[in-house]
């Protein structure tokens with residue numbers, strides 16, 4: 001009997017669809033198909049690959065409403081955020097369609113008259129991706145598009161919580177004319193598919209977005225066949241508000257970075273570090289703005305905060321809030337829940353915590369939920385020390401109008417993505433990725449296609 005996967009709506013607990021998991025044999029077959037088709041796809045010229053990607057992006061735009069509804073249904077995020085995610089996905093496809101035409105090699109000035117030295121780039125081969133439930137379309141697009149643009153074939157396992165939008169995206173790629181064996185999906189349990197991907201001799205690259213522990217195990221398992229890896233892992237983003245900052249701007253941007261996708265975003269601000277002279281004013285204003293946010297079903301008009309993806313996520317958020325409160329944090333907004341284990345839905349009202357101190361769990365672990373913990377600092381050096389005291393290094397934000405403070409923070413924060421007076425730095429044309437245990441490699445920007453390419457060096461002698 002084939003295993004089935006129930007996809008549920010996290011806002012209601014209702015089953016949206018049951019899909020069949022691929023068997024091990026089916027997954028192996030698809031890997032073999034992707035490997036075999038690599039030769040043909042990598043020989044399609046770059047301009048044709050670019051045109052096919054452009055057609056895919058057009059198809060996605062034509063189906064924007066359908067795809068956004070699917071995302072809201074299976075992930076729960078507000079419909080307007082889901083629509084934004086569809087367009088964000090297109091931005092990656094459009095960007096990499098253009099990048100396909102800019103995969104350049106080079107010649108190296110020779111050290112001997114009889115020699116010529118040439119460097120060329122070629123696609124790595126079959127790429128296997130594992131994508132998360134928090135941005136089921138965008139995280140898939142930003143892996144599939146550079147892989148296909150580079151001339152790699154691609155296979156993805158979407159998150160079992162949210163497979164439907166990714167599957168529909170890939171069907172649209174086929175409708176746009178991208179051959180079926182060039183871009184495929186499989187469904188199944190993460191550990192089973194992960195093991196098949198990492199142990200397969202056909203797969204030359206693993207790309208993953210998700211938790212740091214799973215990322216580490218994929219890296220370990222990929223070592224056996226020395227595969228390329230790109231890892232977008234956990235984050236624990238600090239957001240620093242300096243003494244001179246524009247407080248209203250900092251509050252507005254904190255709301256947008258902290259509560260995007262109900263706080264279930266790797267680059268969400270997780271530790272809000274405010275100069276002691278303005279900490280109360282900032283907290284009051286943040287609490288006031290937070291109290292205006294509407295929590296509910298993502299399909300309801302005006303919803304800002306959707307459900308938490310599942311019970312495990314909900315329990316972790318609750319634990320973080322309760323641990324902080326027990327250890328002395330003050331609740332400035334939220335700490336209210338609406339959940340039904342039987343039915344299977346879990347909501348957390350956006351929460352602001354004041355007077356948060358280093359011994360609280362929330363200062364060390366990624367909450368992945370709508371909770372804004374505020375702590376204070378005296379000197380900018382201390383703010384940097386607090387911000388960097390984590391094994392993660394994905395995103396960091398800072399608010400200051402003093403160029404010296406801004407420059408100091410730019411140079412001293414150990415994070416791959418920085419937002420200076422900006423809570424939304426992500427863009428298809430900019431590199432996204434983390435330092436330390438937040439990952440390896442970058443997605444998007446000029447950097448985003450390189451991890452899908454091999455460098456080949458040719459030395460011609462006897463000339």
Ligand code: SIN
Pocket residue numbers: 134135209232264265266267426432
């Ligand atoms: C993520 O949570 O990993 C993605 C967020 C983004 O692309 O901005």
